[in-house]
Amino acid sequence: SRIEMFAFAMTMALSSVVGPFFGQNWGAKLFVRLDEGLKKSFLFVFFWGVFIALIFWVFGEALANLFSSEAQVVEVIILYLTLVPIGYGLHGVLALSTGPLNVLEKPLLASFLTLTHVFVLFIPLAYYGSSIYQLRGIFAAAAFSKIVSGTLAFFVVWKVYDSEKTKYNIQLAGKI
Numbered sequence: 001s002r003i004e005m006f007a008f009a010m011t012m013a014l015s016s017v018v019g020p021f022f023g024q025n026w027g028a029k030l031f032v033r034l035d036e037g038l039k040k041s042f043l044f045v046f047f048w049g050v051f052i053a054l055i056f057w058v059f060g061e062a063l064a065n066l067f068s069s070e071a072q073v074v075e076v077i078i079l080y081l082t083l084v085p086i087g088y089g090l091h092g093v094l095a096l097s098t099g100p101l102n103v104l105e106k107p108l109l110a111s112f113l114t115l116t117h118v119f120v121l122f123i124p125l126a127y128y129g130s131s132i133y134q135l136r137g138i139f140a141a142a143a144f145s146k147i148v149s150g151t152l153a154f155f156v157v158w159k160v161y162d163s164e165k166t167k168y169n170i171q172l173a174g175k176i
Contacts, residue, residue, distance in 0.1 A: 007052045007085070011045045011092040011149025018078060019099030026103055031165055037101065038161070042093055042154060055080040076135065083139035090150025097153035104164050113156060117149035 018041055025034045056063070064077035094117060101110035122145035129137025 002067070003056075003081070007056075007088060008092075008095075009072055010048050014041060014045060015092075015095045015099060018096050019102060021098045029168065034161070038157070041096055045092030045096055046089040049085070049087075049092045053085035053088050056085045072088075077113070079136060080139055083136070084142045086145075087143040087146025087150065090154075091146035093150040094153040097157045098156050100161060104160055105113040106160055109156065109160065113149060113153045116152070117145055121145035121148055 012068045018037075021037055022034065025031075025037065058079050060081035061074070063081065064074040067077060068074055095115060097113060098110040101107065101113075122141055124143035125145055129141040131137070133140065
């Protein structure tokens with residue numbers, strides 16, 4: 001958990017400002033700024049996750065040795081840092097998605113995405129994976145559930161945003 005706090009610090013910082021940024025620009029109907037802001041935010045968290053995964057792959061053993069001198073514990077930490085970070089980039093996309101969805105008055109959809117990540121994907125896959133591959137199966141399930149839920153969140157946010165933007169443009173055209 002200490003290592004993941006480092007990994008997600010930038011993502012959590014960005015996700016805490018995306019909601020207000022999105023809300024302010026949505027209210028001002030600055031769609032070009034929103035388009036650019038969302039794209040850059042999603043790209044940043046994705047590539048930040050990839051960067052952190054690379055750091056963990058390269059320095060995983062050294063990091064593991066900082067936390068324990070017991071060979072079994074070090075082995076588990078290395079396995080974790082090898083598998084789970086594969087999904088960090090798209091997990092960041094999932095974390096970022098709640099802000100725009102809340103602003104667009106879709107909090108249930110934001111909750112649905114998070115709950116899907118945990119209860120529909122991770123828990124069943126971890127249970128299944130652990131029965132076949134033990135700890136490796138649980139860690140692989142964590143990575144896979146992050147990848148799938150982050151990808152789903154990306155498409156959902158853009159679909160909802162484009163739909164709401166289109167509704168506004170149609171309403172505006174009707175007033176002219």
